[in-house]
Amino acid sequence: MASFTLQGIPVSRGIAIGRAHLLRPAALDVRHYLVAQELVEAEVLRLQNAITQVHKELQTIWADLPQDAPTELGAFLDVHALILSDPMVSEAPLDIIRTRHYNAEWALVTQVDELSAQFDEIEDDYLRERKADIQQVAERVLKVLTDSADTVPRSDSIDERSANMIVVARDISPADMMQFRDVAFSGFVTDEGGQNSHTAIVSRSLGIPAVVGMGNASQLIEQDDWLIIDSDAGVVIVAPPTLVLEQYRERQSLLQKQRKKLGKLKKTPAVTQDGVEITLLANIELPADTTQAMEAGASGVGLFRSEFLFMERSGQAHRLPSEEEQFLAYRAAVQGMKGRPVTIRTLDVGADKPLDTTEHNILNPALGLRAIRYCLSEPQLFLTQLRAMLRASAFGPVKILVPMMAHNFEIEQTLAMIAQAKQELSAEGKEFDPEVPVGAMIEVPAAALALPMFVKKLDFLSIGTNDLIQYTLAIDRTDHEVAHLYDDLHPAILQLLQMVISAAEKAEIPVSICGGMAGDLRLTRLLTGMGFRELSMPAALLPEVKQAILNTRIDALQPHIKKILRSYDPVVIRETLAAMESAGQTLH
Template identity: 70%
Template sequence: MASFTLHGIPVSRGIAIGRAHLVAPAALDVKHYLVSEEQVEAEVQRLQKAIETVHQELQTMWNELPKEAPAELGAFIDVHALILSDPMIAEVPLDIIRSRHYNAEWALVTQIEELSAQFDEIEDAYLRERKSDIQQVGERVLKVLTGSAITLPAQDGEEGAGRLIVIAHDISPADMLQFKDRAFGGFVTDLGGQNSHTAIVARSLDIPAAVGMYNASALIRQDDWVIIDGDHGVVIVDPTPGVLDQYRERQQRLARERKKLSKLRKTPAVTRDGTEITLLANIELPDDCPAALDAGATGVGLFRSEFLFMGRVGHAKHLPTEDEQFESYRQAVTAMKGRPVTIRTLDIGADKPLDAIEHTSLNPALGLRAIRFCLAEPQMFLAQLRAILRASAHGPVKLLIPMLAHAFEIDQALSLLEQAKAQLREAGKKFDPLMPVGAMIEIPAAALALPMFVKRLDFLSVGTNDLIQYTLAIDRADHEVAHLYNPLHPAVLYLLSTTIATGAKAGIPVSVCGEMAGDPKLTRLLLGMGLREFSMHPSQLLMVKQEILNSDLSDIGPRTRRILKMSEPAAIAEAVEELRAA
């Protein structure tokens, strides 16, 4: 078979080389038949028993989690258990069996497809990809119903075959536990994006992966030799001996570089000319804090609080309580041992999993999302604000509000914050009355109207992922326009540099917490713009620190100013490459 190359979405750095192991989805070929009236209850019981079996499987997995397993895995198992308990999964398929006389597999797949269609309408890319969690839970139940399961081949002694490359249409984080103690080198999936759970787990395990490959599972055959270039989202199938040697050499070089990088953990992030740079971590859970500290982060620049609201499909009444939220925020603040923790308020929209059935939106990315949704649900927002304020009594906390664009939104949010403080005073609860409040700059209108932000707020944090999406009018989760997503577009650079400069002039801190902050190819460009605070996934921190240590601002500054005057994308890309090589 001739060698061929596939291109997908890079989600985790590194190179993996090994034999392909295909994992087939159970949902593709389920049986569809009608059961007789007298057999309906027996079919209902068959599905109930399968659901209970999966509950037990998840509980066993949770109990047997290795101590060194990433915190995300335990959290994802909890999310899957919550989804499995939800009436939308645990009861509706049973009603379908009773009313339509579908067999158990057909009833379950019907309901999973219905829920998946609702999730496709969700505006937030991170939450939209939670659809895969529902599908993975359905897959797990189907495997019990059909008697199938993921099976891994025994390891043989063939040199170089000891790394297993898993090829799947999609794969759940729970299933990834099976690979924990095996020679698992990387994985390739047809589905997924930058924010899918498989991507998050890949980054936390630091395993090379490429997702969003469309039809990799159909094109790659069992035992094919596969190379994953995780940095570029490229998969090479049946490489020639020359290409194989070339990637093995790159793999060894990367291993040596990583070993060197680990020595930088305790080195302060200071440029060659003595400028201190703040390196912070983005987290989704309190359990992410140890990894942030281990990477040398001096605080948390973004705690995505929406993760606490996940796994509560279709039922707003199951929102986390104020006390639940407080406990999670307090755990993170305590774990960071006196380092600041920036907590972003709920960043989801109207057509969200909380009550997805009741809300639709013609253009979700432009709809009732983030702060717009929170201001429309003041009681829910007040509960979150009280929880965050209470956590501020246990260590330094900063409050970050997403998707602000209007002065009245800032004023309303600050007014509700004062109301939350008054409620806590009345209840005799402690909090930091001077907790800093900042805004996410992710809408072009916000970047073009900064005076009203710097006048009212204590700091700014640029969400480059959404800023690029809105500036270029593309859905960053849509594969068909993914090629238009360009962080080096002159308009994006103008808005970003203007925001950094305006913050510096006003004397308020500006950080970048989007993907650009964690990309070492862009570190010098951001430094040249005047950025002094970066926030990123912990696994990216040491690479960015290395770039900072090798940078001289007196040289980078003038070169960056020349880049910002350019208008041709190709010239900008070339100049940024030269800036990094300098």
């Protein structure tokens, strides 16, 4: 077989070498037929029985989770159980059977397709990719309906050909991933997914190489093909030549040795060779993520995305998470960090999100009623979340981070809402930290250009580089047709970053970076040289970034930093960045 290479989205680090094991989705081909009137209720019962069976399967998988399983898996299984109980999934297809006389499989796929189309309109990466949860739950029900055989090899059937297998699939659900626990799998390749898909999150937590968003890889790759995953480059090499295979085996061995050395840095402070201390924080999506953050040696949580509590809700007020539910989640994260600060971002969704898909019809959700705009338009929802965050602050240091700030009235209204929440809690005798710091995410160019408005009234700033780049360069970072224009080294981006750090230093308030640039190893010296002293990133990236900091001299970087900030030539910027890497590095 001729060798060929596929390109996708890298979501973890490292190299995997093994044979392909294809998982075929049950939902690709379902039967479509109309059910006679007298058989409709029997068809309804068939679907209900399948849903009940999947509920039992999820409960069994959850109960059998091994102690060393990633903590995210339990939480994801809980999410899938909630989805399965949601009327939009468990009841709406029954109505389709009764009204349209569709067979059970057709009715389920019809409803899931409709829900998926709604999720495609979501701007937020994390929430948009939760569409996969609904599809994975439906696929599990379809497997029961169609009596599909389990295609994952069990531990007693593993031989040399299935050892070190690389799972190739359209997508992989958390429940399916648990079937691999007895299998010597070494990597994941999926057609769908992005940086925040379950496959991405779990592969990062496991430290397993993965490439997602590959389009049609599962159709091009055949069972038992030899594969190389280069997850640093987002590349999968199919049927590699012997010479290429040997080269990658050498690289893989070297990476494994380096990873063992990095593990020893857990308790080492991130201090440069010339004595500059850098605070390394973790981004988390779930309270359970604090385990990985602590294991990686994070000094705290720089970004706790609170959206996971709200996702997969149908939008009715009674279905939103209660104050108590939110409080318990925030408290779990705070306690999990054992006294280290936890920065919780307020709800970053919009009117186009699943919280409410009926009231608004906006042409461009990126410019619509999202983040703080949405929260201020739903004051009771916002107040409930603020009360829960404040209550969690009684159990450890908490910071409140507000996304997409751009206007003075947004700052004032937010602070007024926090004051109201404090007043209510005090009146009720509930404990909280009255001095909880409040900060703004700088992700809209207007905020970066009007910083005095922010630094006078807020306690800290955090730069969301992903959105800042998207809004500054006027590109949709999820659109593959313009993805090549997404440039974190664009002169305008560098100028905005410099403006923020300068204003923060002058006002003597902390400023961190919690976007993708913070965990990009090639930018570590650039950011620290510019003056950033707090970087927040996925926990798995912390050790390598820390090592780069330990081998850096900030004073040696300054001539290069000045040259980069003076230049508007992309070639000069990248050449200077490369020169700075060697200049700022002190090898042991």
